[in-house]
Amino acid sequence: MLKLSLDKIGGLFAEMARDRTLYLPVKQGGQADFVKWTPEAEVCLDYLNTARSIKDFFLPQTENIAAFKREGKKISITPTHEEPAPFVVFGARACDVRSLDVLDRVFLSDPVDTFYKAQRENGVIISMACAEPEETCFCNIFGIDAAEPKGDVATWLVGTSLYWEANTPVGKALTSTLKAVLSEAESLDEKKAETRKNAARAAFDDLPLAKLSLNGWGGDNLLEKFSSPLWEKMSQSCLGCGTCTYVCPTCQCYDIQDFDTGHGIRRFRCWDSCMYSDFTLMAHGNPRKSQLERFRQRFMHKLVYYPANNDGMYSCVGCGRCVAKCPISMNIAKVIKALGGNANA
Ligand code: SF4
Ligand code: SF4
Structure with missing residues (x-):
């Protein structure tokens, strides 16, 4: 384990930003x-949860992917996607780091999403352990240890020190460039970090x-869950606003849209939401016509379909963003509880 005195953290950021873009809270x-x-940024390492997740760096909300131009009978196609560049995300929480495992299974499976893959290959994730979780957090139910986050490098904020541990070859390579600012931790430091971890776990x-x-929940009981009469009641107040899907680190629906600039066509990939009435709208209509069907789809996908196809892994990480942001206070925690086999919360 390495360490850094917090009064020198500006130097750490400057070193990391020397030849790559550094993003942090x-x-x-x-x-x-x-x-x-930037050196002037009001960095907040004691934040509880960012409004948006780290998904934005790997699956951006909008990507400009191609331009089309017609001259006579000829159509030219020009790729317009930005060239990937090395970047570091510092301060990712354990739930957001797990969300990349969920996205990887979707975008790195055959056929591989080359845009996503390029971002994954260019990004280094430095996680930060949670000290005091928010009231809306429930990552622990998905087996995530917020006090021991994954990522290429894991960090812990304890007193006036930042502790640093590289987990992957990419993390170790980055760490080797930071020798001037990081020093070896001592056994007392390790003990302090361990005490902090246990306190954070107890807070959960x-x-x-x-x-x-x-x-x-999980991949079994599909029909039983799908047919539950409770969906109707729970979906009645849903506004179909899509906020829950936009703040969610694991939601991955997108649309491809063409925009006529008047001088040619621009093609974009942009996030979409299964909560929208025009989601997957086709010439024959929308396969999910009611809000009940759309609402059910979102939660069935996260809690039943995805685990059925991904070795039991849920596509919710318990970050609590939808719990905090839904305008009518409906969320996945309420669904888990209402339709669960043993709702004891
Ligand atoms: S569950 Fe809440 S946030 Fe999600 S679409 Fe419905 S009203 Fe909007
Ligand atoms: S469904 Fe809600 S709690 Fe689960 S990962 Fe998405 S935003 Fe977070």
Whole structure:
């Protein structure tokens, strides 16, 4: 384990930003979000959760992918996707790091999504352990240890020190470029970090959603869950606004849209939402006509279809963003509880 005194953290950021773009949580507009680091940025390492997740770096909300131009009977196609460049994301929480495992199974499976793959190959993830989780957190029910986050490098903020541990070859390569600012931790430091981890784990026990049970969920019981009469009641107040899908680190639906600039066509890939009434709208109509069907699809995908096809892995990481942001206070925690086999939360 390595360490750094917090009063020198500006030097660490400057070193990391020397030949790659560094993104980290910065306070703006009353909330924290990942933005590009500058020496003037108001970095907030004690934030609880960023409004947007790290998904944005690998599957951006909008990607300009091609331009088409017609001259007479000839159509020219020009790729317009930005060339990937090396970057570092510092301060990712354990839930967001796990969300990349979910996205990898979708975008790195055959046929591989080359845009996503290029971003994954160019990005280094430096995670930060949670010290005090939010009331809306429930990552623990998905087997995520917020005190021991994964990522290429894991870090812990303890007192006036930052502890640093490289986990992957990419993380070790980055660490080797930072020798001037990081020093070896001592056994007392290791003990302090361990105490902090245990305190963070204990804090989870008191969270309102920490005892939510996943019993009855997963890839089995598909028909039983799909046919539940409870979907109607739960979906009645859903506005179909899509907020839950836009803040979710694991939601991955997108649309390809063409835009006529008047001088040719631009093709974009942009996020879409299964909660929208025009989602997957085809010439014959929408396969999911009611909000009940759309609402059910989102939760069945995260809690039944995805685990059925991915060795039991759920496509929710319990980050709690949808719990915090839904305008009518409907969310996946309520669905887990209402339709679960053993709802004891
Ligand atoms: S569940 Fe909430 S956030 Fe999601 S679409 Fe419905 S109203 Fe919007
Ligand atoms: S469904 Fe909600 S809690 Fe689960 S990963 Fe998405 S935003 Fe986070």
